[in-house]
Amino acid sequence: MKEFNIVIAGVGGQGILLAAEILGTAALKEGLNVRVSEIHGMAQRGGSVISNIRMGEKVFAPTVLEGTADVLLGFEPIETLRNLKFTSENTFVLMNNEPVLPPGWATKMISFPSVEEIIVKISGFTKNVVVMKAAKLAEEAGSILTRNVVLIGGLAATGRVPTEIGSLKEATCELVPAKYKKMNMRAFKLGYEHVQKNVKPMVF
Amino acid sequence: MPNSRVLLQDAPGKRVLLLGNEAIARGVLEIGIGVVTTYPGTPASEIGDSISAIAAEAGLYMEYSTNEIVAVEVAAGAANSGVRSLTAMKHVGFNVAADAVMTLAYIGVKGGYVIVTAGDPECYSSQNEQDNRFYALLSNLPFLEPSDPQEAKEMTISAIEISEELELPVLLRPTTRVSHTRGPVIYGRLTKPNLKGEFVRDVRRMVMVPSNARPMHVRLLEKLERAREISEASPYNRVVREGTGELGIISSSSAYNYAVEAADLIGLDVGILKLGMTHPLPEKMTGEFLKKHEKIVIVEELEPYLEIQVKAIAKEYAPNVEIYGKTGRLYFPRKGELSTRTVIAGLAEITGKESPINFKKIDEVFSEILKDLPSRPPVLCAGCPHRASFYVIRKVTGENVIYTTDIGCYALGIAPPLNVGDILVCMGASIGTAQGISKVTSKDTIAILGDSTFFHAAIPGLVNAIYNNHKVTLIVLDNLTTAMTGSQPHPGTGVTGMRGSSERILIEKVAEGCGVKYVKVVDPFDIKEAATILKEALQHPGPSVIVFRSPCALMVAREKRRKGAKTVPCEITEKCTNCMACIKLLGCPALILEDKKVTIDEALCMSCGLCVSVCPYNAIECKGNS
Numbered sequence: 001m002k003e004f005n006i007v008i009a010g011v012g013g014q015g016i017l018l019a020a021e022i023l024g025t026a027a028l029k030e031g032l033n034v035r036v037s038e039i040h041g042m043a044q045r046g047g048s049v050i051s052n053i054r055m056g057e058k059v060f061a062p063t064v065l066e067g068t069a070d071v072l073l074g075f076e077p078i079e080t081l082r083n084l085k086f087t088s089e090n091t092f093v094l095m096n097n098e099p100v101l102p103p104g105w106a107t108k109m110i111s112f113p114s115v116e117e118i119i120v121k122i123s124g125f126t127k128n129v130v131v132m133k134a135a136k137l138a139e140e141a142g143s144i145l146t147r148n149v150v151l152i153g154g155l156a157a158t159g160r161v162p163t164e165i166g167s168l169k170e171a172t173c174e175l176v177p178a179k180y181k182k183m184n185m186r187a188f189k190l191g192y193e194h195v196q197k198n199v200k201p202m203v204f
Numbered sequence: 205m206p207n208s209r210v211l212l213q214d215a216p217g218k219r220v221l222l223l224g225n226e227a228i229a230r231g232v233l234e235i236g237i238g239v240v241t242t243y244p245g246t247p248a249s250e251i252g253d254s255i256s257a258i259a260a261e262a263g264l265y266m267e268y269s270t271n272e273i274v275a276v277e278v279a280a281g282a283a284n285s286g287v288r289s290l291t292a293m294k295h296v297g298f299n300v301a302a303d304a305v306m307t308l309a310y311i312g313v314k315g316g317y318v319i320v321t322a323g324d325p326e327c328y329s330s331q332n333e334q335d336n337r338f339y340a341l342l343s344n345l346p347f348l349e350p351s352d353p354q355e356a357k358e359m360t361i362s363a364i365e366i367s368e369e370l371e372l373p374v375l376l377r378p379t380t381r382v383s384h385t386r387g388p389v390i391y392g393r394l395t396k397p398n399l400k401g402e403f404v405r406d407v408r409r410m411v412m413v414p415s416n417a418r419p420m421h422v423r424l425l426e427k428l429e430r431a432r433e434i435s436e437a438s439p440y441n442r443v444v445r446e447g448t449g450e451l452g453i454i455s456s457s458s459a460y461n462y463a464v465e466a467a468d469l470i471g472l473d474v475g476i477l478k479l480g481m482t483h484p485l486p487e488k489m490t491g492e493f494l495k496k497h498e499k500i501v502i503v504e505e506l507e508p509y510l511e512i513q514v515k516a517i518a519k520e521y522a523p524n525v526e527i528y529g530k531t532g533r534l535y536f537p538r539k540g541e542l543s544t545r546t547v548i549a550g551l552a553e554i555t556g557k558e559s560p561i562n563f564k565k566i567d568e569v570f571s572e573i574l575k576d577l578p579s580r581p582p583v584l585c586a587g588c589p590h591r592a593s594f595y596v597i598r599k600v601t602g603e604n605v606i607y608t609t610d611i612g613c614y615a616l617g618i619a620p621p622l623n624v625g626d627i628l629v630c631m632g633a634s635i636g637t638a639q640g641i642s643k644v645t646s647k648d649t650i651a652i653l654g655d656s657t658f659f660h661a662a663i664p665g666l667v668n669a670i671y672n673n674h675k676v677t678l679i680v681l682d683n684l685t686t687a688m689t690g691s692q693p694h695p696g697t698g699v700t701g702m703r704g705s706s707e708r709i710l711i712e713k714v715a716e717g718c719g720v721k722y723v724k725v726v727d728p729f730d731i732k733e734a735a736t737i738l739k740e741a742l743q744h745p746g747p748s749v750i751v752f753r754s755p756c757a758l759m760v761a762r763e764k765r766r767k768g769a770k771t772v773p774c775e776i777t778e779k780c781t782n783c784m785a786c787i788k789l790l791g792c793p794a795l796i797l798e799d800k801k802v803t804i805d806e807a808l809c810m811s812c813g814l815c816v817s818v819c820p821y822n823a824i825e826c827k828g829n830s
């Protein structure tokens with residue numbers, strides 16, 4: 001397999017590290033070589049967070065090179081936009097439609113683009129864009145904290161990752177606390193079905 | 205950390221996805237290390253944390269020591285009693301430990317001893333990005349640099365073996381991109397740790413008075429020669445690619461990963477020498493590699509540590525070889541972390557080849573997008589008690605006070621609207637710098653630091669303030685944990701690394717015991733009381749200490765989740781005039797604008813009640829806070 005690169009972008013506290021670990025674990029289950037890069041500490045306190053998942057025999061570097069992401073999984077619109085440099089016209093973008101306003105926007109009267117503007121801008125780079133309301137589905141599943149698993153479910157439904165649904169589910173079950181397993185499986189299913197229903201399946 | 209238990213599986217051959225730091229913890233279990241000490245610090249924290257979670261079950265001893273030098277001393281005592289030991293810390297923590305390490309190098313060890321010092325190129329969560337490889341030259345100790353999690357585990361094991369062969373501590377240096385990268389790790393067998401040591405008196409070897417230190421220094425230099433032989437034969441130093449052309453690359457650590465991918469992307473025919481044991485360098489192996497090539501590119505992060513030494517080796521082995529790196533002309537940045545991109549740029553320039561990706565174009569296009577995009581720096585969490593503390597401090601002191609600050613979440617207080625923090629150097633420096641400032645300016649000076657930092661490095665500074673009668677106010681923001689690095693316990697918590705309990709050491713008692721005459725404890729959310737106390741403290745003629753005590757919001761949230769208690773978010777009522785005082789004064793991430801109206805983000809609000817206290821119209825209601 002040629003390398004497969006996923007960039008996850010969002011805001012500290014949205015559950016990005018777990019999402020990355022799920023994707024990495026699922027890949028390992030299928031015998032793939034994998035690297036997942038994370039940033040801890042200072043960067044997690046509500047700041048911009050990105051994580052990279054790289055799969056493939058020849059993968060050494062844990063970080064994705066500009067212009068080479070196969071998938072950009074955006075947990076937040078502004079952060080998705082901020083990381084467009086990793087995409088090309090072939091990149092598939094799955095974006096959560098849940099803006100988190102950057103600090104200082106009120107006191108310093110910073111303006112920021114609306115979700116609609118962001119979608120237009122992203123579409124200028126790649127036509128493969130799917131937007132989903134993960135927060136709403138997560139709440140439906142039982143907790144906003146499952147938004148990461150909703151997005152993983154959504155990603156699974158696009159068929160745009162080289163890992164099987166089964167491994168993704170298994171990895172999720174292994175990595176979430178036992179008592180939240182059911183809730184997370186609901187979240188996975190809701191995300192999966194939402195994308196399946198509303199988005200045309202992609203062919204590789 | 206949900207998967208610490210995974211580390212305990214006795215399943216040789218199993219492939220597990222581990223964080224570099226977890227892989228080091230697995231190495232601890234496979235080579236049967238008996239004593240693990242640490243002071244938490246990003247990017248090293250998960251080494252100690254993973255061990256702490258399973259120490260009792262694994263049958264080893266683990267402690268969070270008060271600081272890095274104590275951690276080294278405790279482990280040095282154990283290792284010199286024959287028990288295998290490991291100490292983990294971040295790169296700057298090694299500065300604190302250095303006094304012990306430099307002389308321990310003379311004394312050596314009996315049981316294997318590894319000191320992990322995790323580097324942070326790019327300062328992701330650090331005050332500097334110093335290159336600790338130079339400590340290898342300074343201390344004369346063997347030095348290992350893993351490039352991925354698998355190697356991190358293997359090198360932990362090898363470090364113990366080398367340490368026992370040479371009777372020397374061995375330094376192991378992952379960086380952020382190794383410590384915080386997950387990769388497949390193949391398990392080996394577990395070894396039952398041996399915790400039973402015996403201290404055999406040997407005054408000449410172990411008591412470093414001058415007459416003993418002189419011969420032990422000679423002994424260390426002899427060991428270094430043996431270490432060089434080990435390095436020549438080390439599986440971590442090897443030519444991974446022969447190449448048929450004139451070009452050769454020498455690289456180590458995460459830089460090696462970028463170098464391999466960059467060379468392939470450009471399509472270079474290169475020989476690659478990968479170095480994992482980078483002190484002492486394998487002189488012969490390096491020399492032979494130099495001889496085979498006309499041009500050598502050194503790809504390394506931060507300082508030209510390898511390059512300086514390779515140039516010296518070249519003088520002897522291959523005086524005509526051209527060496528490219530970052531002494532003289534800069535082909536790679538000397539600051540920050542490298543990436544496949546920066547290595548492609550350097551290699552393209554050196555070889556005159558084209559970069560396969562048009563980065564310039566990408567930059568042009570994206571600078572357009574990034575132009576208007578607001579940045580998103582980290583902020584204090586919703587419900588964070590430090591926000592209340594900073595609000596009180598600001599309210600009482602206004603503009604005319606100097607705030608010296610320190611290492612921890614509270615460094616985030618420098619951001620608007622709180623704006624508290626005028627100088628930040630290193631752990632414990634706030635109390636020291638405050639004294640110099642107050643001495644030579646006529647301004648009131650407030651030193652700010654956290655509870656864990658207080659125990660780590662502030663006590664000598666506090667004693668100095670009393671001894672030399674400096675009129676400073678020390679505010680200890682006591683959130684009952686080491687929050688920034690992932691909620692580790694410390695001496696003030698009454699919890700140990702073994703997850704047992706111990707005597708809680710109270711900061712106020714320590715301050716009183718040191719001789720501070722004005723010592724008060726207050727909850728920062730009790731704004732009126734906290735403000736009164738702060739005013740009093742500033743009036744006090746000598747040094748004063750206030751402990752602002754309230755638990756970390758993340759800890760409170762975790763505790764609530766554990767108990768199944770729900771947080772009822774605060775609500776904005778119709779009395780709200782949209783004056784935005786709450787937003788402007790506090791900058792709480794849960795206070796947001798929705799359709800231009802002040803709103804509380806229910807998912808984020810911790811119901812701390814701080815905004816209730818600052819609203820001039822009593823328009824915020826805090827209903828049940830269970």
Ligand code: SF4
Nearest residue numbers: 780781783784786819
């Ligand atoms: S300070 Fe009070 S009145 Fe003013 S906007 Fe905030 S909630 Fe409304």
Ligand code: SF4
Nearest residue numbers: 792809810812813815
């Ligand atoms: S009560 Fe107010 S200050 Fe506290 S977390 Fe909620 S919104 Fe923020």
